Amino acid sequence: MKQRCRNRIRTVSLLLIICQAVVSSATSVFAQSFPVTDSTIASAHVEAQVYPVPPDAAPAPPLSVTAGDTPDDAGGSLTIRWDASADETRGKVKYYRIFRAPNVGGRPGEFEPLGELPAGTTQYSDGKIATRKGFWEQVLHSTDSAAYFYKVAAVNDSAVNGTVYWQAQSESEVVGPVRSSAQWFNFQRINVLVGLLLLCAFIVYYIERAKAGKPIFIRKIAGLEAVDEAVGRATEMGRKIFYIPGSQDMDQVQTLAGITILGRVAEMAAVYDARLEVPVSRSLVMVTCREVVKEAYARAGRPDSFNEKQVHYITDDQFGYAAAIDGMVVRERPATIFMMGLFYAEALILAETGNFVGAIQIAGTAEPSQLPFFVAACDYTLIGEELFAASAYLSREPRQLGSLKGQDIGKGVVLAAIIIGILLETLGVYHFAQLFKVIGY
Amino acid sequence: MNGRMYKYLAAVAVVTACVLLYVGKRVAWFEDMMFPTWLSILVCVLIAASMFWILLRTIKGKPAERRTVFLYVGIAVSLPLLMTISVHVPISTEGQLLFDGMKRIQPGSKVLVSFDYDPPSAPELQPMAEAFMRYCFERDIKVIIIGLWPQGPQQANLALAKLLAEPAISAKNLVYGVDYVNLGFQSGNEFVIQRMGSDFKSMFPADYRGTPYDSLPLVGNVRNFSGIDYSFNLSAGYPGTREWVLIGVDRFGLVMGAGNTAVQTTGMYPYVRSGQLKGILGGMSGAAEIEELTERLGKGAKFMVAQSFGHMVMIVFIVIGNVAYFLHERKKKKA
Amino acid sequence: MRREIPLLITGIVGIVLVVAYFIPHFPFNRMADWSADWFSIVAAFAIWLGALNLFRLSIENVVKRKPGWGYAVVIIVCFLISAGVGFIEGRDFRNPGSASDWIYNYVYTPLSSTMFAILAFFVASASYRAFRARNLDATLLLLAAFFVMLGRVPIGDMLVGFLPEHWRLSDLSTWVMNFPNTAGQRAILIGIALGIVSSSLRIILGIERSHLGGD
Secondary structure, three states, X not given: OHXXXXXXXXXXXXXXXXXXXXXXXXXXXXXXXXXXXXXXXXXOXXXXXXXXXXXXXXXXXXXXEEEEEOOOOEOOOEEXXXXXXXXXXXXXXXXXXXXXXXXXXXXXXXXXXXXXXXXXXXXXXXXXXXXXXXXXXXXXXXXXXXXXXXEEEEEEEEEEOOEEEEEEEEEOOOEEXXXXXXXXXXXXXXXXXXXXXXXXXXXXXXXXXXXXXXXXXXXXXXXXXXXXXXXXXXXXXOOOEEEEOOOOXXXXXXXXXXXXXXXXXXXXHHHHOOOEEEEEOOHHHHHHHHHHHHHHHHHOOOHHHOOHHHEXXXXXXXXXXXXXXXXXXXXXXXOEEEEEOOOOOHHHHHHHHHHHOOOEEEEEEOOXXXXXXXXXXXXXXXXXXXXXXXXXXXXXXXXXXXXXXXXXXXXXXXXXXXXXXXXXXXXXXXXXXXXXXXXXX | OOHHHHHHHHHHHHHHHHHHHHHHHHOOHHHHOOOOHHHHHHHHHHHHHHHHHHHHHHHOOOOOOHHHHHHHHHHHHHHHHHOXXXXXXXXXXXXXXXXXXXXXXXXXXXXXXXXXXXXXXXXXXXXXXXXXXXXXXXXXXXXXXXXXXXXXXXXXXXXXXXXXXOHHHHXXXXXXXXXXXXEEEOOOOXXXXXXXXXXXXXXXXXXXXXXXXXXXXXXXXXXXXXXXXXXXXXXXXXXXXXXXXXXXXXXXXXXXEEEEOHHHHHHHHHHHHOOOOOOEEEHHHHHXXXXXXXXXXXXXXXXXXXXXXXXXXXXXXXXXXXXXXXXXXXXXXXX | OOOHHHHHHHHHHHHHXXXXXXXXXOOHHHHHHHHHHHHHXXXXXXXXXXXHHHHHHHHHHHHOOOOOHHHHHHHHHHHHHHHHHHHHHHHXXXXXXXXXXXXXXXXXXXXHHHHHHHHHXXXXXXXXXXXXXXXXXXXXXXXXXHHHHHHOOHHHHHHOOOOOHHHOHHHHHHHHHHHHHHHHHHHHHHHHHHHHHHHHHHHHOOOOOHHHOOO
């Protein structure tokens, strides 16, 4: 009995030793890219398992692993690329696991898992890089101080409802050491730079032509032709002009455009002796508008007619502002209302109330979602770029008109590009459209 | 009665209606008050008949004034809330795409919900927020809340208060800081998103209540967007979905769905078609869609009935307006 | 000098920020962030200018009993209550159950929602007035509005349920919004973008100076 037990124990031990030998002798294929000083042969790594790993479970390792600096960035990022494992198409790869080790005297330290990516992925960006600190450190050094080694493992497992029963992975060769670095030019944005330079060139060229005295034709914009009539109406009726320069702050170009037009309208109001009121939604806009209106009155030779209270602050809150202006419009019944700038949902509330009291309304905004409301409720609407052209239109200053012409040439180039692009896309040539792709923000 | 008396009467009627609504809501009988089906149909027939009468008056040369339009719109959007009428909401392609993305979120995943709206947009976006977070809580999906609009986190708290009081969710005994967290508002618009891409903690050093970021178990090991499995943005303007797509999705690879107000939804369709946005819900119908998809009809579905009636009334008045216009033109030609 | 210094600052900052868009290296990659931070700080301090201006004008209206002075009383009382409650509560002002939270839930939210709700009435009156078939353009606008309004609500499909699946009002409405509407919006956006570049260039180069109070 004792001898039979000893025999059984011996047999089982022998079997276990044979299994261990089979598993530990399985090797992976290597790809040479950044060879390290001693050639380390990766082995098929088996996690401690509850269930035994099937003999052919380990997939082939990923091929051609490379690691390098992520281009066109501010540093702090390395990109690891690899070719798919030969077993991926056979469904033996569930995901890829990325390992990273710090550089210790030119050799890799301890590898730690960095992340896992589903099968089919062939690239990983490591953004968890130790970067330089300190203002001058970052300005004067393009390369980050820390270097790393990487390896990629193809992983196969049997997982049911989140429980992993067995797992097998094959690792690639180690690549490294690599450091991230910052670039001085973002080549992914070169198409934007070319477009911007082209547009600026057109604008500057036509400004110079206008300065040289060449006449510039500009079509009639009904809303701007009516400004004179609108201001005159207010004078005749003895009622106020309300000027609303948008509900947003000075960091918006549309607000600046609205304030620019305010200067012209204020000058006209001063000349016609009409009462102008400018309720604003932002403190910085109030300060700027006050200055603009004061200068406009001075230019018209009526500095004494200016009263600081003409330009007053109401509230930053969108609907509080709309409610206050509605109340003022209904009580004071202005003859003319200008709404020039960036508006959101309050646009229709303001416009309809103005329509209700019978005021002549001239509105302009570059917010496409609010344009239909202005078109429906106002007498005249400046659509999109007409708002930015208004200052040039009203002043008739040659340099400003020249810039409009340059902008229009730019638009012509864009139109031509769209037509060419549509034709090429229809014919199956997709490269042209890629020229206009903008990556990043 | 002169004009001033009419104004006083109108003011008294409005105040009385408000008091009745408030009292009714407090004593809960209003919540249960619904017209029976026969009364709902009768009300609809009466409204239709009165509008037909307005059309006849218009033909006779007495066009309706804007106050009549206001009155009918008011009736059209408020009375259906009391009626036992329901409408089947067709699911849009974009809404289905969003829901398919939601179904792929695994239990235990971390979802970032950005509340980028204020109370005026709440009727459209709040039902979306509630439906989405209810879906997450029911499936043990963790929710991290932030806001790029100052009132956003407060809207989130209102939604959370409502959801946590529901029997199915309160039975789960969700723990703040473990199952959900509200990191609050941060100013800076799109720059907040940019900096979150590298470090959440730099933008939200503490949560809405002042608890330090590192001591919140749910976010303690979430360094940046790589720790987020899915993101849902509720947006009513700027900053909103466009900024999240241009920075969060394009630069940092965030997987994102969105809910927008109806007015700005069309501007987001290009992002859905390009695959940058994994679906979008638009306006009130979007809210009704997600309620239908998650099989929990609520305010979104109810408000769609009111919106349907509102649209019908507007269309009828447009027709009446055109009748008045053509009759006026004919008179001018005869003259 | 009063105008030259702001023009110089505008020009330098404008050019540097445009250049910074193309340079990812530090410090250029952070310049836009720093500018936004500075703007937020300046705007935050500037709020005092506006608030004090509002307060001063309201008090003046009350003292001089100008028309509508009752509204000025409301402004002053609400201003003092909101600011006072906020100062007293300090950092806890956002906590649920606080007085500020009560003001937000029971005063601010209903008022904002009411103003937003007014849009529904104004859209109806604007539609009633504007959607007239005066000419071909107006007729097209009218038809588009008709189809989109009906197609966006379930009743639209219910009314035309007899039509085949992709020919219903919701499909037509989606087509109108996705194609003609999107195309039109994109065209407007292209024009706006070019207008912004031109306008910004004029401001940076100092050609446009009206916002500084000059010609």
